Amino acid sequence: MLEFRRRTLLQSAAVAPLAGLLGSSLFPQRAMADDSVLYGELDPQAQRGGSLTVGSLIEPPSMDIYHQAGEAVNFIAVLMYQTLVYADPSGTAHPLLAESWEISPDATTYTFNLRQGVTFHTGEPFEAEDVKYSLDYQRNPENGTIGARDFADIAQVDVLDTHVVRVTLQGPNSAFLITLAHRNASPIPRGWYDRPNARALLNSTSVGTGPFRLAEFQPNSYIRMERNPDYWQPGLPHLDEIIVNFIPNSAGMLVAVRNGRVDMAVLVRPQDALQLEGEEGLTVQRSISLNQKSLDLDCTYGPLTDERVRQAIALLIDRDAVMQAGIAGYGQVLGTMVPGMQDRWGVPLDQLPNQTVDVDLARTLLTEAGHADGFDIDLTTIIGYEWMEPAALALVEQLAAGGIRANINRVDLGTWLSNFRSRQMGFTLNDWGTPPDPNILFYRHFHKQPEGADFRNWNDDIASDLLDRGRAALTFEERRALYDAFQLRLAESVPTVMMFGADHLIVVSNRVKNHRMHPIGWHFGLVKTWLEA
Amino acid sequence: MVRFVARRLAASLVTLILASIVVFAMVRAVPGDIVEQMLGQLGGTEGEATLRRFFGLDQPIYLQYLAWLGGAVQGDLGVSWRLGRPVAGLVTSAFLVSFQLSLLVLVISAVIGVPVGLIVGRRSGGALDSIVQSFNVVALATPVFWIGLMLLFGVSEVFSWSPPTIYVSPFRSVADNLTILLLPILSLAFLQIAAYAQFVRQHVIEALGQEYVRAARARGVPMRRLLMTHVLRNILVPLSTFMGLIFIQILGGVVVIESIFGLPGLGRLLVNALNARDFPVVQGALLAVLVAAITVNLIVDLFYRAIDPRLRT
Numbered sequence: 001m002l003e004f005r006r007r008t009l010l011q012s013a014a015v016a017p018l019a020g021l022l023g024s025s026l027f028p029q030r031a032m033a034d035d036s037v038l039y040g041e042l043d044p045q046a047q048r049g050g051s052l053t054v055g056s057l058i059e060p061p062s063m064d065i066y067h068q069a070g071e072a073v074n075f076i077a078v079l080m081y082q083t084l085v086y087a088d089p090s091g092t093a094h095p096l097l098a099e100s101w102e103i104s105p106d107a108t109t110y111t112f113n114l115r116q117g118v119t120f121h122t123g124e125p126f127e128a129e130d131v132k133y134s135l136d137y138q139r140n141p142e143n144g145t146i147g148a149r150d151f152a153d154i155a156q157v158d159v160l161d162t163h164v165v166r167v168t169l170q171g172p173n174s175a176f177l178i179t180l181a182h183r184n185a186s187p188i189p190r191g192w193y194d195r196p197n198a199r200a201l202l203n204s205t206s207v208g209t210g211p212f213r214l215a216e217f218q219p220n221s222y223i224r225m226e227r228n229p230d231y232w233q234p235g236l237p238h239l240d241e242i243i244v245n246f247i248p249n250s251a252g253m254l255v256a257v258r259n260g261r262v263d264m265a266v267l268v269r270p271q272d273a274l275q276l277e278g279e280e281g282l283t284v285q286r287s288i289s290l291n292q293k294s295l296d297l298d299c300t301y302g303p304l305t306d307e308r309v310r311q312a313i314a315l316l317i318d319r320d321a322v323m324q325a326g327i328a329g330y331g332q333v334l335g336t337m338v339p340g341m342q343d344r345w346g347v348p349l350d351q352l353p354n355q356t357v358d359v360d361l362a363r364t365l366l367t368e369a370g371h372a373d374g375f376d377i378d379l380t381t382i383i384g385y386e387w388m389e390p391a392a393l394a395l396v397e398q399l400a401a402g403g404i405r406a407n408i409n410r411v412d413l414g415t416w417l418s419n420f421r422s423r424q425m426g427f428t429l430n431d432w433g434t435p436p437d438p439n440i441l442f443y444r445h446f447h448k449q450p451e452g453a454d455f456r457n458w459n460d461d462i463a464s465d466l467l468d469r470g471r472a473a474l475t476f477e478e479r480r481a482l483y484d485a486f487q488l489r490l491a492e493s494v495p496t497v498m499m500f501g502a503d504h505l506i507v508v509s510n511r512v513k514n515h516r517m518h519p520i521g522w523h524f525g526l527v528k529t530w531l532e533a
Numbered sequence: 534m535v536r537f538v539a540r541r542l543a544a545s546l547v548t549l550i551l552a553s554i555v556v557f558a559m560v561r562a563v564p565g566d567i568v569e570q571m572l573g574q575l576g577g578t579e580g581e582a583t584l585r586r587f588f589g590l591d592q593p594i595y596l597q598y599l600a601w602l603g604g605a606v607q608g609d610l611g612v613s614w615r616l617g618r619p620v621a622g623l624v625t626s627a628f629l630v631s632f633q634l635s636l637l638v639l640v641i642s643a644v645i646g647v648p649v650g651l652i653v654g655r656r657s658g659g660a661l662d663s664i665v666q667s668f669n670v671v672a673l674a675t676p677v678f679w680i681g682l683m684l685l686f687g688v689s690e691v692f693s694w695s696p697p698t699i700y701v702s703p704f705r706s707v708a709d710n711l712t713i714l715l716l717p718i719l720s721l722a723f724l725q726i727a728a729y730a731q732f733v734r735q736h737v738i739e740a741l742g743q744e745y746v747r748a749a750r751a752r753g754v755p756m757r758r759l760l761m762t763h764v765l766r767n768i769l770v771p772l773s774t775f776m777g778l779i780f781i782q783i784l785g786g787v788v789v790i791e792s793i794f795g796l797p798g799l800g801r802l803l804v805n806a807l808n809a810r811d812f813p814v815v816q817g818a819l820l821a822v823l824v825a826a827i828t829v830n831l832i833v834d835l836f837y838r839a840i841d842p843r844l845r846t
Contacts, residue, residue: 055698061570061615061809067584068615069573144580144587146572200617219616219623220797220805222699245698247795252698255685259695414565414810421569 030102033095033115035233038086039527043514050531051241052512054523055253055265059246063217064202065183066138066193069146071433074183075522076244079225080121081186081208084112084131085177089519091344091436093177097126097187097209107172107474114163118232121206121213124189128165132157133190135167143193147184149444172472174479175439182435183522211237211527222246238530250386257282263512263531266521267505269386270328276507285506286330290340290519291433293326293387295395295497298425300457302377308369310494312362314354316402317395323500326391331502336487338434338441339501340519345438347484352491362402374403380428381408382416387502388429423457430496435520438483439471446486446495458495534838541834545827549820553605556819557598560812566590567614567810588614601816610820611813613806620817623802628821631791631798633703634714635783638721639776645722646729647772651760653730654737665730672727677786681720681793688716700797717794721786725779732775736768770841777833781826 036042058072065077086096095101098112118126137143139151153176155168169176179185188207192198206214211233212225223244227237245262247253250269256262257276267273273284295317303309319333332339335355337346349355366372379395381388389408396406406427411419419425434441444453448464463486470482490496504517511532516525568584585591589600604611610620653662689695696716701709740746741764749759788800795801799818806814 059805061805061811062617064617068571141579142583144568144572144584148580197617200612203616203618218797219618220627220801221795243699245795247698248792248801249795251682251685252793252795255689255695256698259689259693261695261698412808414563414570414808417569417573418565 030100031093031095032100033098037088037094038096038233039236039524040516040518041514042528043530046238046514046528046530047533048235048238048530049240050238050533051243052239052264052526052529052531053243053245053262054526055247055256055262056244057247057250057253057266057268059220059248060223062199062203063206063214063223064199065186065208066143066145066147066188067199071521074520076223076225077183077186077208078210078522078524079212079242079526080206080210080214081183081188082210083181083183083185084114084187085181086524087178087181087436087520089340089436091178091341093181096181107174108169110167110169110176111160112165112167114165115232116163118209119230120189120209121228122189123230126187126209127162128159130187130190131165132159133192134187135185137193138184145184147182150179150182150184172474173439174471174473175437175443178435178437178440212242215241220246237527239526242526257507257509260509263509264515265507267507270330270505273330273505273507274328281510283508283510285504285508285515285517287504287506287517288332288339288519289433289501289504289521290338290436291431291501291521292334292338292498293323293331293391293500293502294430294432295499296425296428296430296456297495297497298423298427298457299459299495301426303369303371303375304377304427306369307493308365309371311354311492312365312369312402313399313404314491314494314497315356315358315362315365316398316404317497317499318357318398319355319497319499321398322391322394325394326387327500327502330505331500333500334498336490336498337438338498339503341434341436341438341441345480345483347487347491352488354491354494357398359401366402366404371403374405376405376407377427378409379406380416380419380426381410382429382431383410383412385429385431388431391499392429420455423453423455425455433521438479438486439467442483442486442490443467443471446490456495458493460489460493460495463489463493537838538831538835541831545831548827549823550602552823553602553816553820554598556816557601558594560807560815561594561597563807563810565810567812570615570808570810601813605820610817613811613814615806615809615811615814620813623814624799624817624821627797627799627802627818628825629702630700630796631784631787631800632825633710634717634721634787634790634796634798635780637714637718638725638783639780641718642722642725642729642779643776646726647733649726650730650733651737651765654734655741655756655760657734657738662734665734669727669731672723673731675723677720677724678789678793680723681717681790684716684720685793696794698795700795713794713796717787717790717796720790720793721783725783728779729775733768733772736771737764740764740767770837773833773836773840777829780829784822784825 060072060076062068063073065073065081082097084096084098086094088094097115097118099115100113102111114128120126135151135154135157138145138147139154141148153170153173155170158166160166186208192207203217211228211231213228215226216224225242227240247256250272253265254272254275257265276282277284297304297310299305323329323331323333335346335349335352379392381392392408396408399406445455446452446458446463447467448454448459466482466486466489470479470486473479473482504521506517508515513530513532515529518524567588568581571584572581589597601611613620613623649665653665656662685695696713700713703710746759746763749763787798791798791800799821803815803818806818
């Protein structure tokens with residue numbers, strides 16, 4: 001049975017007009033906790049107990065949440081570590097470990113009143129000093145943390161009281177609350193990293209405040225989390241235990257799901273969803289994501305230096321056909337925004353340039369750019385990303401219509417990452433996601449250096465100016481207008497072609513109840529999931 | 534004998550050091566490092582420098598190698614960069630999984646393959662021989678991963694059963710352990726049974742044509758006794774070499790099977806460590822494979838000398 005969670009789709013649709021009606025305020029300048037919105041809806045019929053086994057194709061390299069990036073860490077870590085702020089599926093910030101907050105009129109000072117009675121898994125009480133330690137450690141570039149850049153605009157963190165902390169920014173940052181919702185901003189006990197062997201210890205114990213705590217991490221096999229008996233939300237979580245079982249290949253996963261060896265699994269291959277649909281005792285859930293599968297163009301790489309060539313490439317690509325080839329249509333065609341944010345932040349596709357196939361115009365542009373006979377170019381794919389191979393084959397064919405002769409160049413993730421980070425990506429397929437905020441989505445990737453990373457060497461003054469203004473803007477309308485302008489610039493100049501976003505495909509056993517996947521793909525929903533006895 | 538072992542061990546040590554240099558150089562030649570893996574698309578330059586210092590990656594490569602070698606000769610293989618756990622422990626537990634699987638495959642294949650080879654070798658050209666030959670050709674030509682996948686899907690389809698996905702050590706439960714290893718053993722055994730049968734069959738046919746066997750037969754020695762005492766004894770020497778080679782081959786081949794069946798063995802440890810650029814684990818795991826290969830060769834040689842007196846002089 002295939003279940004498409006329309007609710008998740010519609011939630012984001014509902015937000016845009018609402019934000020308009022509320023008018024002006026970008027974020028609530030005062031916010032009070034409403035625990036019912038945290039981690040999705042509560043099922044009144046929920047039963048307590050049981051052990052849930054989740055099959056996962058990916059494995060976290062380590063559980064050191066301050067130093068280890070990656071989705072494999074994110075999706076598990078959110079069950080053990082909590083942040084001051086929770087970003088709901090629509091991208092709205094809600095108090096989580098904060099009970100409430102106040103923002104100064106110039107949006108540079110955030111005062112958080114923290115929840116009382118919360119304890120870390122270590123047994124220590126959660127207080128303002130811990131928040132200060134955690135943010136100070138994370139933002140100190142000397143510490144080699146993954147959030148150093150995210151929190152670089154924090155000027156200082158002050159403890160005002162045992163449970164009150166004030167964060168002062170160097171300037172307004174409209175995405176600050178959503179930035180705080182990332183797991184790398186999770187408070188940990190003060191002084192944690194001063195302990196000997198602190199990083200290694202995080203692979204055998206968790207030090208967050210979350211509903212589950214780490215019981216066991218067997219590399220190459222599984223992670224076992226058990227219910228935190230001191231968790232602060234009454235009645236939660238429902239499950240006694242979650243085991244994340246690392247199964248390194250899709251075939252093994254498929255068989256394990258069918259035979260009840262795992263209760264739930266994230267599917268990455270559309271053919272697996274097709275095979276499991278209609279299977280007795282199983283439900284394939286499909287929901288919208290914040291993912292994008294894009295074609296990135298290094299703007300200093302050979303013929304791609306010429307904007308007309310990049311526009312021609314965009315005009316040759318039939319995004320829907322590439323999506324059909326890559327993920328059998330289990331996704332959404334994109335313009336310049338990820339699917340889960342399209343309704344709230346995206347410019348409608350028919351208002352963007354270079355979105356529909358126009359081979360004649362593409363050929364004209366290539367001729368103007370001096371490539372009447374086309375050119376040869378390497379198209380890079382990453383080994384292990386199964387959608388890339390068929391998508392690349394489709395792209396090769398489509399590009400050939402304009403005379404562009406693309407040769408597929410397959411590299412391993414380590415090599416690809418190394419090239420990407422050193423801004424030598426060439427012409428490559430990419431697969432990435434974002435927390436639900438346009439500043440976080442665009443700033444690092446597309447702002448010129450040194451403020452942004454500008455991985456694609458776009459170095460675009462107009463875009464960078466729009467991104468700076470978008471970051472500083474204080475009202476939704478102002479932000480929306482600026483990010484609309486940015487997206488038009490993105491579509492016009494084509495440093496990337498955001499082709500499509502894959503939907504989340506989760507297969508669950510029918511004994512798994514009230515499971516909802518957050519668009520970001522992290523397992524927040526398991527806090528309120530329960531198992532039928 | 535002691536001198537022989539000492540000489541072999543000294544030679545092995547030189548091999549190990551040379552191999553470790555090659556492995557070290559090859560691993561470091563792979564683009565990217567653990568810091569890039571940790572920070573992904575995030576992070577800043579200052580932080581990267583800090584982390585590289587932390588892992589000693591700021592040192593020249595030869596110094597990094599010497600530091601590693603210095604630890605290794607004292608039995609300290611270092612600490613996994615991604616997990617912070619001692620490499621020796623990680624490699625040992627993974628090695629035991631692969632070793633147990635390989636050993637079981639080696640023994641089970643021999644127990645089935647050698648008698649089959651003896652039987653069909655004795656009656657080569659017969660109907661049974663043709664059937665076994667056909668099986669051998671198919672088994673030898675079929676990739677192990679394909680057999681593994683077919684078994685996984687086939688058994689699931691027919692019996693609605695698949696092996697548990699969380700590995701249990703034999704020290705905890707032999708029954709659970711064997712339940713998990715059943716299909717992986719079968720996947721690997723097809724090829725090895727065929728290899729044994731083919732090898733033994735060939736030697737039996739050759740032996741049966743030898744003068745001394747023909748003479749024994751003329752003396753009225755029963756065929757059964759002839760096979761067991763003369764023929765089998767004579768093929769023990771090449772068979773022991775063959776088993777050594779097969780064992781190393783299986784140990785190498787389990788990588789694919791471990792991946793299909795999700796076993797936490799050496800292959801999977803190596804692949805994950807390489808993906809994370811966790812160099813100490815990669816080096817430790819490869820060292821374990823090398824030591825295993827050298828040890829098996831040494832055991833084969835010793836066995837060789839034990840059963841063939843000519844080699845003792």
